[in-house]
Amino acid sequence: DSGVTQTPKHLITATGQRVTLRCSPRSGDLSVYWYQQSLDQGLQFLIQYYNGEERAKGNILERFSAQQFPDLHSELNLSSLELGDSALYFCASSVVKGETDTQYFGPGTRLTVL
Amino acid sequence: GQQLNQSPQSMFIQEGEDVSMNCTSSSIFNTWLWYKQDPGEGPVLLIALYKAGELTSNGRLTAQFGITRKDSFLNISASIPSDVGIYFCAEPNSTRGTSYGKLTFGQGTILTVHP
Numbered sequence: 001d002s003g004v005t006q007t008p009k010h011l012i013t014a015t016g017q018r019v020t021l022r023c024s025p026r027s028g029d030l031s032v033y034w035y036q037q038s039l040d041q042g043l044q045f046l047i048q049y050y051n052g053e054e055r056a057k058g059n060i061l062e063r064f065s066a067q068q069f070p071d072l073h074s075e076l077n078l079s080s081l082e083l084g085d086s087a088l089y090f091c092a093s094s095v096v097k098g099e100t101d102t103q104y105f106g107p108g109t110r111l112t113v114l
Numbered sequence: 115g116q117q118l119n120q121s122p123q124s125m126f127i128q129e130g131e132d133v134s135m136n137c138t139s140s141s142i143f144n145t146w147l148w149y150k151q152d153p154g155e156g157p158v159l160l161i162a163l164y165k166a167g168e169l170t171s172n173g174r175l176t177a178q179f180g181i182t183r184k185d186s187f188l189n190i191s192a193s194i195p196s197d198v199g200i201y202f203c204a205e206p207n208s209t210r211g212t213s214y215g216k217l218t219f220g221q222g223t224i225l226t227v228h229p
Contacts, residue, residue, distance in 0.1 A: 002158070
């Protein structure tokens with residue numbers, strides 16, 4: 001158990017819909033990262049938040065957005081869903097924000113878009 | 115952006131055999147990370163390497179940071195069934211001295227161990 005929790009574990013929805021994935025970081029961790037894992041793209045960084053502020057952006061679509069709340073939990077919002085958005089979405093957290101910080105990954109949310 | 119080429123893509127071995135996998139990059143790295151992902155779980159950090167030439171062990175796992183700083187190797191000795199999973203190399207991006215924590219992952223090596 002990494003200490004990072006993600007809900008829900010599974011999500012099945014239809015194209016065009018909007019979903020929200022939730023992540024609670026490890027106690028004391030200020031940085032939250034979101035990653036997408038798919039068969040064709042592998043494991044890809046989406047976005048990072050540090051203490052409530054966006055820190056870095058990766059290959060995140062404009063239909064996707066995220067935020068980190070004052071209690072440090074984070075939500076990833078996916079809208080106008082397409083079949084290709086079906087993937088595993090992981091949240092990770094670390095103490096600060098630097099390259100030497102260990103990132104602890106949650107168990108992931110499996111999104112299926114039908 | 116930076117790309118990590120990881121090989122082999124998959125390995126099927128017998129319990130007790132040693133395993134070796136590697137990762138190469140077109141860029142020079144300051145840090146190499148090796149993660150393992152068990153089925154149905156998120157990746158877990160196995161080994162972190164911070165210096166060229168560094169050789170680090172974690173139980174039956176040994177990883178090395180290549181001297182050219184463009185490659186890294188992970189070896190697993192005397193494999194056991196619980197070694198099954200996907201192994202990823204990763205690099206935390208940093209640009210011009212600014213630290214970023216975001217990770218770039220290799221494509222992964224799927225390891226299957228037959229009892």
